[in-house]
Amino acid sequence: MKYYLLVLAVFFFIPAYGLQNTISDSNIQVALNYPDILTPQDNFVLSSVVKTSADQVSNITLTISSPQLDISQNQFHIDSLPKDSTLGNNFNSKVKQGTPDGTFLANVEVQYFIKGYFDPKPVKNSLTKAIEFNTQSKPLLLLNTQSPDDVFAGEPFSIKGTIKNQGSDAQNIQMSVDSLQVPLDGRKIYSQTNLEAGKSSDFEFVLQTPKDFGIPTHASIHLNGTYMDKSGKAYSLGDSLNVFIRQRGLLELGGPEGLWIGNFFIAPVVGVGTIVSSVIGLLIFIWHMKNKKKQKRVKK
Structure with a gap:
């Protein structure tokens, strides 16, 4: 009887800022992180995380290519990856000199093999996607x-x-x-x-x-x-x-935008003979209405 112990320890750098792109199907998912602004001749890291969502996935190869990029090692290979496991890799990259300001594309290709219950041997699958980079030679x-x-x-x-x-x-x-x-x-x-x-x-x-x-x-x-x-x-x-x-007005409270008291709003400009007198008139009217209701109750 054979026993297999698989221990995966992954340490990789993800930029503190940037964009994320994902390429996936029902068996595998690859997330790519990279800066949203690049500068010609500057080095940067394009980080990738591969995750499987099915059993029997093997021989995974991730390839990234672009005429505008120099990538020290543009392929990443994984022999096998158990279901729901992840593995990451950094692609150390550089924007080529002379790349004009604006956007350019890089091609991402994922190849892998998967063996189904009724397959006599693993079947090869392939995914491709173009991702967009933005390069600027001056600050904006x-x-x-x-x-x-x-x-x-x-x-x-x-x-x-x-x-x-x-x-x-x-x-x-x-x-x-x-x-x-x-x-x-x-x-x-x-x-x-x-x-x-x-x-x-x-x-x-x-x-x-x-x-x-x-x-x-x-x-x-x-x-x-x-x-x-x-x-x-x-x-x-x-x-x-x-x-x-x-x-600021004589009786003006709060900021110049006005003041909220509960569900009521007091307008910013409070004149002595306008809003104040209106409020006082309203209070007197309410007081009279309450007294009128009390008098009706007493007569009954």
């Missing part, structure tokens, strides 16, 4: 910025956002805010040393207008910035936002 930063529509004069407010790098690595990112309509104080400068390809970073400016800013004004706030690539070439980025600046 995009801004997604948010600000309040209304702000109170003399009170702090925030402009928040996210920088996403859809190109190659960016360095020495510098941003500042200003406005031609109103002076701004506070935290007006943002800087970051490096932002890798495909990654994002959050930022925040905490600003304040002068307290004595009297006339309600629609002001444009401009975000201006610069960043560099690895060679030191500079690029610019920017955005513009509109905010309405005004004084």
Whole structure:
């Protein structure tokens, strides 16, 4: 009697960011992970995980090829893999010099043999799929910025956002805010040393207008910035936002957007003779209605 002990210990690197592609059928599944942005002549890892979902799967061969890629070993072979088991492999790759910015394709082929209950010998199966890579030779930063529509004069407010790098690595990112309509104080400068390809970073400016800013004004706030690539070439980025600046009202509570109390909303501008008097009138009406119901009950 023969005994077989199978121990699989797999250690492989999966990029912290990137894309995932899957090629599969009812017997096998291969997951591929790789960076979503590549740079010509940069080394990267294309990691693969093979998983079987059937018995008697053997002689598995995974092949990856592309005219734009140099892959040190573009084939990975597994003699046999039990059902529901996984095994991984890293393909050490490099984008060839001269590859233009944009997308290119790599071909993925999976071959394996499987023996069914009624098969006299294992049957060969083959899967193919084209996966897409994106290469960029320079950084490309995009801004997604948010600000309040209304702000109170003399009170702090925030402009928040996210920088996403859809190109190659960016360095020495510098941003500042200003406005031609109103002076701004506070935290007006943002800087970051490096932002890798495909990654994002959050930022925040905490600003304040002068307290004595009297006339309600629609002001444009401009975000201006610069960043560099690895060679030191500079690029610019920017955005513009509109905010309405005004004084806080005498009886105004909460932020300039208004205040919720339970299920009721109090509008931001509370005039002494408008909303307040309306609320008081409503309360008096409700009080009279309750008293009227009590009087009817007493008469009965």
